[in-house]
Amino acid sequence: MLALSGTGIGRGIAIGRALVLDSPQHEVPHFQIDAKRIDDEILRFNQAIAAVRQELQHLQSNLPETAPPETGAFIDVHLLMLEDPLISKEPAESIRREQINAEWAFSNHAQTLAAFFDNISDPYLRTKKDDVAQVVGRVMDILTQRAERYPNLSSMEPELTDRIIVARDLSPADAVMLRHRRMAAFVTSLGGPISHTAILARSLGIPAIVGLHGVIDTIRDQDTLIVDAASGTVLVSPDERLLKQFELLQARQHEERQALAKVGEERAATLDDQEMTLLANIELPEDLDALAGSGAAGVGLYRTEFLFMNRTEPPEEEEQYQAYSQIIKAVNGPVTIRTLDLGADKQVDGGRDEPKAAMTAALGLRAIRLCLSEPSLFKPQLRAILRAAVHGDLQIMIPMLSSLSELEQSFSLIREVCAELESEGTPFKPNIPIGGMIEVPAAAIAADLFAQKLDFLSIGTNDLIQYTLAIDRVDDAVNYLYDPLHPSVLRLVRNIIQAGKAAGIPVSMCGEMAGDPLFTRLLMGLGLRQFSMEPSQLLEIRQQVRQTRLSAVPEWIE
Structure with a gap:
């Protein structure tokens, strides 16, 4: 027997035979073309982009009824990436300028786009590199005239009952298609815990292991x-x-899942009637469909970055206002924007810096630092948020605060924007709650000072853990050091919670x-x-809350 370890997605168990989907890496041809062939080569490239767009739209309109609501949103992300100039326009310019073949030009620009995602510090957004690779793979399939991505899959029976897919990577659309064919689980060489495919696997209840390097060469077809x-x-x-041992565990989990489906309508309260507030993280309006039946009390984190990405110019104020308003009107509860x-490594003004090392980008000009250095970028967003706030319960959250001066500058800009809107006679809501993401150790240590000036705090554990332990969690060489239970991390978390309590303001966690x-119980024990x-x-956390007697939870850190 051989035991392999990767990153688990969900908590399920699957038993079955391996189906290895070995999609060979594209061999990108490199050659010069004659001047008279340039227009034909550009046409071939444009036709490939159009074909992939049509393919994705067809997938989206023909999703099985069992597909989770967020599946369409994930395909939207791929369609948006297809519109990025680095993918859709600049390769054609390279073909004309350098007189090179379409595959070569496209590959060069796709690598540049992937590098930008590498340099984004937010771990969730950085995983969008996987989406880039999946879109690029579809385009390259057409350019290189690959008939099928997974040749051995077409010869299989329609139903893949008790088959465990082993592959280099799977797109969200692949995962839905394979689940529709009743695959039992999947294992991939690539991917991370917060990739779109991983999120989809959780929604579908598919047991999965990602980031298991070399698995495609280790597991053989038909292995148990x-x-x-x-x-x-x-x-x-x-x-x-x-x-036999795992078959028993599997049966027990099945019973637990059946019970879990019923808790969405129940209160998120402990056995001794201490109520918890459970909120959702979203990034696209389409994500709202996934909230149905989850019992979410609102949106605790609305990531606005996708409005700014995959484009050469930042979105206009009106576009942002419409997007924020759509979310606020649809959510029955508070929305925290x-x-x-984003960092300067992924500029949104049409310019792009040379790629930097990921952690350099994480420690550089990003988030509130970038916004304060470029008021022309920040003010339209603030205007849009304040205007949208008239439609419901909205609060602003400022990321990556590290000093009180950043907070004062932010307050000053918000006051300035309020004065402008008032003088214009534009409807807006003044005095909306303003909170801060506490994700830098300096802010965590000085949380009491921030709590005195803010209306709420939100703990961003993903970055807080990275910065506290001085690691980059997507760097395979050191990610074994990523430890949410490290005493220093837990002490910082407790300090933030206690600072909020002392100041009489709410503290949430969105990492x-x-x-x-x-x-869950540890965090409740910390306050x-x-x-x-x-x-x-949401459902699993709700169940954990409902099965806990808070008075019996010990003090975890002393």
Whole structure:
């Protein structure tokens, strides 16, 4: 028997035979073309882009009824990426300027776009590199005239019952299609815990292991596998004793899932009637469909970055106002909008810097630092948010605060924008709550000072853990050091919660820890009462809350 370890998605168990989907890497041809062939080559490239657009639109309009609501939104992301000039326009310019073939030109620009996502510090947004690779793969399939991405899949029976897919990577559309064919689980070499495919796997209840490097060369077709998503383990060719043990665990989990589906309508209250507030993280209006039946009390984190990405110019104020208004009108509860959290490494004014190392970007000009350095970028967003606030319960959250001077500058800009809107006679809501993301150790240590000036605090554990432990979690060489339970991290979390309590303001958490049921009781024991997470995680966290007697939870850190 062989045991392999990766990153588990969800908490399910699957037992079945491996189906290895080996999609060979594209061999990109490099050659010069004659001047008289330039127009034909550009036409070939444009036709490939159009074909992929049509393919994605067809997928979106023909999703199975069992597909989670967010599936369409994930395909929208791929369609948006297809419109990025680095993918849709600049390769054609390179073909004309350099007289090179379409595959070569496209590959060069696709690599540049992937590098920009590498340099984004937010771990969730950085995983969009996977989406870039999936879109690029579709275009390259057409340019290189590859008939099928997974040749061995077409010869299989329509139903893949008890088959565990082993692949380099899967797109969200691939995952939905394979689930529709009743695959039991999937294991991939690439991917991370917050990629779109991983989020979809959680929604679909598919046990999965991602980031298991070299798995495509280790597991053979027809191998018997046990996938234990909770531990991130794949057991290859287990003996009968292990098979029976995991079959019993699998049956128990099935019973638990049936009970879980019923908790969405129940209060998020502990056994001793202490109520918790459970909120959702979203990034696109389409994500709202996933909130149905989840019992979310509102939106604790609305990421605005996707309005600014995959374009050469930042969105106009009116476009932002319409997007924010749509969210606020649709949500039955408060909506917390995080202001722009991109770095100068992914400029939105049409210019692009040379790629930097990921952690350099994470420590550089990003988030509120970038916004304060470019008021022409920040003010239209603030205007749009204040205008949209007339439609409901909205609050502003400022990311990556590290000093009180940044806070004062932000307040000053907000006052300036309010004065402008008032003088114009434009409807807006003044004095909306303003909070801060506490994700830098300096801010966590000085949380009491920030709490005196803000209306609420939100703990961004993803970056807080990285910065506290001095690691880049997407760097395979050091990500084993990423530890949410490190004493220093827990002490900082407790300090933030206590600072908010002392100041009489709410404290929420919107990082990955908030959506992991392994940490729910610990966080409640530390005093946390508001949790914000991906919609697919809400039911399990609600169940954890309802099964906890808060008075019996010990003080975890002394």
